[in-house]
Amino acid sequence: EVQLVESGGGLVQPGRSLRLSCAASGFTFDDYAMHWVRQAPGKGLEWVSGISWNSGSIGYADSVKGRFTISRDNAKNSLYLQMNSLRAEDTALYYCAKGRGDPTVDYFDYWGQGTLVTVSS
Amino acid sequence: DIQMTQSPSSVSASVGDRVTITCRASQGISSWLAWYQQKPGKAPKLLIYAASSLQSGVPSRFSGSGSGTDFTLTISSLQPEDFATYYCQQANSFPGTFGPGTKVDIK
Numbered sequence: 001e002v003q004l005v006e007s008g009g010g011l012v013q014p015g016r017s018l019r020l021s022c023a024a025s026g027f028t029f030d031d032y033a034m035h036w037v038r039q040a041p042g043k044g045l046e047w048v049s050g051i052s053w054n055s056g057s058i059g060y061a062d063s064v065k066g067r068f069t070i071s072r073d074n075a076k077n078s079l080y081l082q083m084n085s086l087r088a089e090d091t092a093l094y095y096c097a098k099g100r101g102d103p104t105v106d107y108f109d110y111w112g113q114g115t116l117v118t119v120s121s
Numbered sequence: 122d123i124q125m126t127q128s129p130s131s132v133s134a135s136v137g138d139r140v141t142i143t144c145r146a147s148q149g150i151s152s153w154l155a156w157y158q159q160k161p162g163k164a165p166k167l168l169i170y171a172a173s174s175l176q177s178g179v180p181s182r183f184s185g186s187g188s189g190t191d192f193t194l195t196i197s198s199l200q201p202e203d204f205a206t207y208y209c210q211q212a213n214s215f216p217g218t219f220g221p222g223t224k225v226d227i228k
Contacts, residue, residue, distance in 0.1 A: 044208065044219055044220075044221050044222050045157075045165065045208055045210070045219040046219070047216050047217050047218070047219075059215060059216070061216050062216075095164055095165075100170070102212075104215045104216070105153075105212050105213070105214060105215045105216065105217040106212055106217060107155045107167060107170045107210070107212050108155075108157075108165070108167060108210075109167045109170075109176065110167075111164035111165055111166070112164060113163075113164055114164060
């Protein structure tokens, strides 16, 4: 059974940093692209970032480019999102999602339960 | 970026009803479209990809059609567990954008 478990969310002040993690199991992690997708409270879905199986190809939404960094550790079956210079508009539930192919534009066939990031002073 | 719109924004229906949701892309996306179901407090779930391919484990009452700019998701006979919000998403060009969602609730 595919499982994706996010962690690392919390309350953070504007301008500060946070690192999210996603632990994957139930599939061959290093065969697939992985993604972060977020959902602001009461709002729709927004793709944030994706990374290819070997970290050779990475993509970011314009809204986070230059502030967020995605990475993965295939030996640990883990995905990460380093979030710097956080803004109030980054407040959202952040989902880790398994991709089917392309790290920059993809379908998401499994999702974690999300970790909540709240940016507020 | 490609803009995705959905109609209606909400629909009230009864168990057993046939429900159709429409998604439109601001430019042609061939068949690079997915549909997701999201229940309150839960993560989205992939239902349909490539416009009409049913994801493994998804009941056959769900079907998708369309290509280019216009797409539909049809639930042939609505079941109690189908009351949820449905999102379309294009996977044709960066960044993969989502529609605003269609809420299906109980009539």
